[in-house]
Amino acid sequence: MKRALALLLATVVTAAPALAQTTATAVAEDFKPSSLNQPGQEYPQVNSQGYVRFRVNAPEAQHVKVSLGLGGRGGTVLNKGADGAWTATTEGPLDEGFHYYHLNVDGGTFNDPGAQNFYGSIRWESGIEIPAHDADFYALKDVPHGHVDQILFPSPSTGKQRRAFVYTPPGYDKNQRERYPVLYLQHGWGEDETAWFNQGHANLIMDNLIAEGKTRPFIIVTTYGMTNDIKPGSPGGLNSFDIKPFQTVLLNELIPYVDGHFRTLSDQKHRAMAGLSMGGFETKLIAPKNLDKFAYIGLLSGGTFSLDDVNNTPGFKEKVKLAFVSFGSRELQGGGMAGPPGAARADPRANAEAIKKAGVNSVFYVSPNTAHEFLSWRRSLHEMAPLLFRD
């Protein structure tokens, strides 16, 4: 377990957004402010090819760098202009979708004052969005919208009032007699319960799917996975990783609270668990051992189910109605990341096919031209949601 987590962490920490294939084409001068900029801010900007242009005002700084761009070469170095502003354009286009980044100003780590912040890497990072060719599925449209409720639930096991977010689908308020299935959806390492809605647009993905009649309306719950609690000398807390504290919060505290305060269908066949990256590892540690509670399981860039996993898990074939596994295509090029604990180099697609042959409803999805990043996970949710709760 520890080895797999260390692998995952290494992947997450070092993963810079890969540059897409560059061509000899000139950089198009059609840069526009990023959709994630703070109100009224002109920079950072993105062009139609996916290049990013930065502009940071710090007239007396010695050097300014952006962590985004060329991972291997340490990011994009900005150059000071006559007006005191530091500017640069990435050397190549970035992958479509959402990327975290930050600035290095004279040796210190700061956020880009032009961009909004998103919680990742155990800090609020700057965020930028490269418009994706398929961005329509997570766009804010003129369709009925569900609500995203912030709840505070009592957690005796941790001695706290803990926070979670609960997406209720359009119609939830009106259909007072209807009850809904629930998906418990976990964030990745260094993120928190805000990630699936802020970075992932999970609510908009669901609103759009429901408006098109492509998925059954269901509830989504996100809460903090606790594995990245900070302890001095133990970055991310992985050295002392233990699933039990989170499992206790989830199974004994959060699920009863949600079932007590929302109109849920609370039987096994109407409850799913899925997660991205570290959240996938958590899902794999919790759901298969609690098949009286979960019928649908999703691992998004967070491991696979091997035939051994299935054979060694009592009830898996009978009780698991969907085993959904997905990756960004660039993750599979590397190979190591995709492996499950104890078999780091296993081919996840082969795993998915093997358990399908063994009778499991196994679905394997690969997000084209994306890495270990949020567009992979937005697309994965978009693929997975219509497959859930089809009883």
Added chain:
Amino acid sequence: MKRALALLLATVVTAAPALAQTTATAVAEDFKPSSLNQPGQEYPQVNSQGYVRFRVNAPEAQHVKVSLGLGGRGGTVLNKGADGAWTATTEGPLDEGFHYYHLNVDGGTFNDPGAQNFYGSIRWESGIEIPAHDADFYALKDVPHGHVDQILFPSPSTGKQRRAFVYTPPGYDKNQRERYPVLYLQHGWGEDETAWFNQGHANLIMDNLIAEGKTRPFIIVTTYGMTNDIKPGSPGGLNSFDIKPFQTVLLNELIPYVDGHFRTLSDQKHRAMAGLSMGGFETKLIAPKNLDKFAYIGLLSGGTFSLDDVNNTPGFKEKVKLAFVSFGSRELQGGGMAGPPGAARADPRANAEAIKKAGVNSVFYVSPNTAHEFLSWRRSLHEMAPLLFRD
């Protein structure tokens, strides 16, 4: 109108948190991380007297300053230590409560990487909290908690899906037959619909009041007041200030949406409007002219009701069940800010007493030792809530 708004804007922009009275006492070395720090961050720190100590890593910077501290002298200048970190302690204690701030690093404006961010001054600013002696009323306690729902409502008048937050009190989910009054609560200039919950803890104030049986449970709705829309050359959009766009969104779009999707009591005597600073001005522009819709009105550091206002507003005496006006005590020391449009130097307490004598249920509250800042407004909500919807 324009003059009053210009006054207000000038006050808001230049208002740095006032330093409390200093004494000859030594600075107590009991500094602890601010409660608003990002996870695991040791700085900024606050001591038991309200001094703040900053520490910012930027080893190659030329100069680092914090906007917080001595407004007149341009903030707190940090000094570089042997380890490359810049540190300083404010020259005196700050007022209790919440303060916005930012860094100036080599001439550029950045946020403190140690602190969480809060939307104010038309940007996400760093925030710090000086523990207040009466902080208990907005503390997160082991009591039943209401939910804060993010909603997206259609706004044909602005061609957008707009965001609002809706606080539903504890018990809302269980008491399926109960309907609740609604308070529409506006943020200040440069802020947005997140302010009353993030900076103001409006939900915790309500949870605690309800747990103590001190207020009737009601719904609170916050949305963006639009007056600080950014236009080039027009900071804050005040030069072209017009209440109509926001009034249309509020009256024709948001209120019908809320009444359609939440179990509200939708008659006049169960609807209130209040706001802080600019939100108070908006409240005063909208509510008295729409007394078929609002029975309770609150202006928090955002103007007063004079006898002329009352006499010149048809139905005021008959239909307004509460005219609540409040200020931070330090605002009244200055005088100018407290004045209503057209009478900038009027004494707001005298105004409150005059309309009370004229038969209005007028309540005037002054927050002790606070300025134009959120502790004034947390306390004002705490005072006002028990007075609402007492039919």
